Amino acid sequence: MAPQQASIAALPDPLLGTILGLVGASEGASLTLVNKRFHRLFYSEPTLWRALTLAPGPAPVVAAWLASKHALLRRVAGLVSQLTVLDHEVDDESAGADATVGAWQLAGEGPGALPLAAFFDLLPRPEALRTLALGCNSPLDAAALHQALRFPRLQDLSLTAIMLPHETPSILARLPVAHLRRLTCRSLFLPEGIVEAIAQQLTGLTSLDLRSFTALPGDLQALTRLVSLRQLTLWEKNDGGDFAEDDRQDMCPPEPASLPALESFEYSCGQRRLQLAGMLLLRCSFEQETTSQPSCPGRGKLELAGAGGPAAPTLHQLLAALLPPAGAHAFDSLILHSCDLGAAALRGCPQLSQLAQLGLTGPRDRETLEAALDALLPQAPRLEMLCLCECPLAQGGLPACVAARAGLRGLAVLRAGLTALLPGPYLSSLRELYLEGNAFACLPPALAAATELRLLDIRGLALDVEAVELLAGLPALRGLRVGKGGAPDRVMRALRRRAPQLAVA
Numbered sequence: 001m002a003p004q005q006a007s008i009a010a011l012p013d014p015l016l017g018t019i020l021g022l023v024g025a026s027e028g029a030s031l032t033l034v035n036k037r038f039h040r041l042f043y044s045e046p047t048l049w050r051a052l053t054l055a056p057g058p059a060p061v062v063a064a065w066l067a068s069k070h071a072l073l074r075r076v077a078g079l080v081s082q083l084t085v086l087d088h089e090v091d092d093e094s095a096g097a098d099a100t101v102g103a104w105q106l107a108g109e110g111p112g113a114l115p116l117a118a119f120f121d122l123l124p125r126p127e128a129l130r131t132l133a134l135g136c137n138s139p140l141d142a143a144a145l146h147q148a149l150r151f152p153r154l155q156d157l158s159l160t161a162i163m164l165p166h167e168t169p170s171i172l173a174r175l176p177v178a179h180l181r182r183l184t185c186r187s188l189f190l191p192e193g194i195v196e197a198i199a200q201q202l203t204g205l206t207s208l209d210l211r212s213f214t215a216l217p218g219d220l221q222a223l224t225r226l227v228s229l230r231q232l233t234l235w236e237k238n239d240g241g242d243f244a245e246d247d248r249q250d251m252c253p254p255e256p257a258s259l260p261a262l263e264s265f266e267y268s269c270g271q272r273r274l275q276l277a278g279m280l281l282l283r284c285s286f287e288q289e290t291t292s293q294p295s296c297p298g299r300g301k302l303e304l305a306g307a308g309g310p311a312a313p314t315l316h317q318l319l320a321a322l323l324p325p326a327g328a329h330a331f332d333s334l335i336l337h338s339c340d341l342g343a344a345a346l347r348g349c350p351q352l353s354q355l356a357q358l359g360l361t362g363p364r365d366r367e368t369l370e371a372a373l374d375a376l377l378p379q380a381p382r383l384e385m386l387c388l389c390e391c392p393l394a395q396g397g398l399p400a401c402v403a404a405r406a407g408l409r410g411l412a413v414l415r416a417g418l419t420a421l422l423p424g425p426y427l428s429s430l431r432e433l434y435l436e437g438n439a440f441a442c443l444p445p446a447l448a449a450a451t452e453l454r455l456l457d458i459r460g461l462a463l464d465v466e467a468v469e470l471l472a473g474l475p476a477l478r479g480l481r482v483g484k485g486g487a488p489d490r491v492m493r494a495l496r497r498r499a500p501q502l503a504v505a
Contacts, residue, residue, distance in 0.1 A: 013041060021047035049079040051131075054119065055086035066114045070122070077122045081129060082156075085116065087136030116144050126151045133158040140187075142167045152176045158184040169197035182207040192217045199225045206261070209233040215272065220253045230263045230326065232256075237270045250275040255321045256286065262324035264288055277321035278313045282306035282337075284322060288330050299356070300330030305337035315341060316349040323351070333357035335387075336372075340364065346375035355380040359387035366392045370399045377401055385410035387434075394439065398422050413438065421446040428452065431476075436460055436483075443467035452476050459483035463491050472498040480504045 008016065020028050020041055025048050032039040042048070054069050073080070123129060129151040134144060140161035145168060148157055154176055159168075164187045172183075172194065183205055185194065190210060195218035198208065206228050210216060216236050223232070234253050251269045255277060256262050267274055268283035276284065282305045289299045302322060313321075323331055332354050338361065358380060363369040369391050377383065386408060393399075394417030402411075403424030411430055415437035421427075421444035430450050434457040443463065447453070447470060454476050463482060468491060471477060480495075480502055487495070487504065495502060 009037075013037075017041045017045040018047070021045045025049070043075050044079075046079050049076040051082035051084070052076070052080045053084040053086065055084075070114055070119060073119055073122045078124050078128075080123065082131035083123075083129060084131075084133040085119075085135070087134075087138065087140075117147060120147050120150060123150075127153045129154060131156040131158075133160075135160040137162060139163040140165060142171070145171050149174055153179045155179050156182040158182075160184070160186040162188050164189070164191055164194075166191045169193035173197045173201040175202065177202055177204055179204075181205060184209040186211040188213045190214075190217055194218065195220060196222055199223050202226070204228055207231040209235075211235040213237050215249075216251065220251070224254045224258050226259065228261050229259050230261050232259065232262060232265045235266060235268045236272070237268075250280070252276075256324040257321050260325050263326045265324060277318050279318055280306070280312075286322065286324055286327055286331075288327055299332050300327050301333035301335065301357070302331060303335040303337070304339055306339070312341060312345060314345045314348065316351065319349065319351045331355075332382075333359075335359040336361070338362040340368075341372075343371040343375045346372060347379070349379055352376065352379040354382060356382055357385040357387070358383055359389065360391065361387075361389040363391055366396065366399075369393075370401070373399050373401050377405060384408065385412075385432075387412040387414070388416060389414045391416045393418050398424075402426060410434075420444055423449060431455070433457070436481075443470055445470070448473060450474060455479040455481075457481040459486060461486065463487045465491055465494055467491070468494045468498050471495065471502070477502060 011019070020031060020038070023031065028042055028048065032042045052073070054073075130153065132148055132151060132154060134140060135158070138161070140159065140163070142165035145159065145165060148154065149171065157175070157180065164185065168185070168191050180202060181204065183198065183202060186209070190212045195210070195216070198205070199222035203225060205226050208223070208226065208229060208231070210233065212235075214236065216234060220234060223229075234251075236251070250273045251267075252275050253267050256265050264287045266285040266287075267276070267281075268285075274281040274283065284302070284304045286300060286302045289301065302319070331351065334352070334355060334357070336359065358376060360369065360372060363372065369388075384407075386402065386405075389412070391413075393413065397418060397420055398413070403422040403426055406425040407429050408426050409429060410432040411426065412434035414434060418435065418438040419440060423446045427446060427449040428451065430453050432455045433450065433453055436457050436459040438460065440458070440461050443458065443461065443466075447456075451474065453474050456477060456479070459481055460483065463486060471480065472495075477499070478501060482504060492504065495504060
């Protein structure tokens with residue numbers, strides 16, 4: 001008896017539905033034409049419709065597009081738990097050639113219109129919706145925002161618009177506080193009272209993201225009431241137009257250390273100054289890099305830009321205020337951009353004992369850089385990676401304290417004007433060396449001592465044939481980055497012949 005041939009039609013419904021889910025909603029739509037069974041399974045597979053995005057197309061096809069999406073949502077509404085509505089700008093000829101309005105607003109006028117509420121009406125179980133994102137390139141209508149109140153178990157709400165309605169604070173105050181955990185509000189202008197409404201009513205939030213192209217309104221210190229916050233972003237890109245130069249106010253966010261559950265944060269302002277722990281900053285952030293290996297914990301990186309001030313605290317005091325309580329254990333990376341703290345303020349900082357990465361960018365002069373390194377490096381016995389970016393090193397080369405540093409695994413000296421590399425203990429342990437954008441006339445001979453080097457980045461340096469012998473003599477080197485035009489054909493041929501194991505990019 002001949003064996004029966006396997007057929008996809010013989011698969012049980014759950015398995016076939018899973019396969020359709022892997023194909024995806026866009027590509028899988030054509031499979032509905034195979035037969036009635038494929039058609040039924042496609043529109044009933046939960047993984048395909050758990051997250052649904054509605055984003056209108058160009059103006060001439062908006063009406064037809066809305067009708068088709070309305071029909072789709074009617075079919076799959078019972079499976080949707082994450083809904084994204086994007087209100088793209090489309091031309092409105094009746095308002096003039098240069099005018100634009102949101103597609104939902106355009107479609108909400110005239111006979112046969114489909115307002116946003118008509119789509120929400122299709123959701124049979126409002127309590128099943130967990131995520132709602134409303135985004136438009138025009139002012140968000142208050143009626144559209146009111147739709148969020150329909151969903152009593154909403155966990156994640158995202159609002160992105162040129163302008164949020166002035167009713168936003170009162171609407172947010174009426175949201176289902178028992179379940180809402182994540183809130184994002186992004187706009188050119190955030191309405192007055194929004195910070196206070198969030199702080200008073202949404203005390204269960206674990207993630208808050210407020211972004212504005214003007215000054216964030218209200219008392220940001222009120223956010224210290226959000227004791228469950230794990231992530232906080234306060235971001236503004238103010239062009240200075242709403243403040244006079246002499247009475248521009250500082251942005252005063254809560255100190256991260258005052259939020260007991262905080263794991264990561266980002267504070268950034270445009271023309272204003274950021275005031276934290278007595279320090280004036282341009283921006284600061286702390287983020288943890290996750291890893292898939294439980295035995296290898298993620299790194300915590302703290303970045304500060306523009307630190308300074310007439311009564312600046314010590315680095316120890318500053319880190320005590322900025323390291324979030326739930327993330328401080330992971331802190332092992334510090335990046336300082338154009339920070340003017342002074343050597344005395346940098347000493348006596350016990351938090352640096354766990355530092356694995358240190359970066360300094362754009363110090364005022366070489367004297368400031370050397371003083372900072374002399375103060376910082378002795379406090380970081382576990383340091384593995386040092387990055388010096390746009391530092392004034394054209395005269396004198398690497399600081400002596402760097403050349404004498406043993407145990408470094410990585411060194412990056414970028415756009416610093418280096419013309420030569422000093423010999424020293426630092427070379428013998430290096431595995432990665434980044435020298436992009438410097439002023440070397442040839443490959444530095446001191447590299448011969450970097451016997452553990454695995455990756456070398458020398459973009460901006462034109463290699464010659466003499467450099468091939470030096471590179472071929474580095475026994476551990478496996479990667480070389482030279483950039484476009486960095487290695488002529490004859491040099492590449494010589495490299496392939498002398499160092500066939502080397503991957504050149």
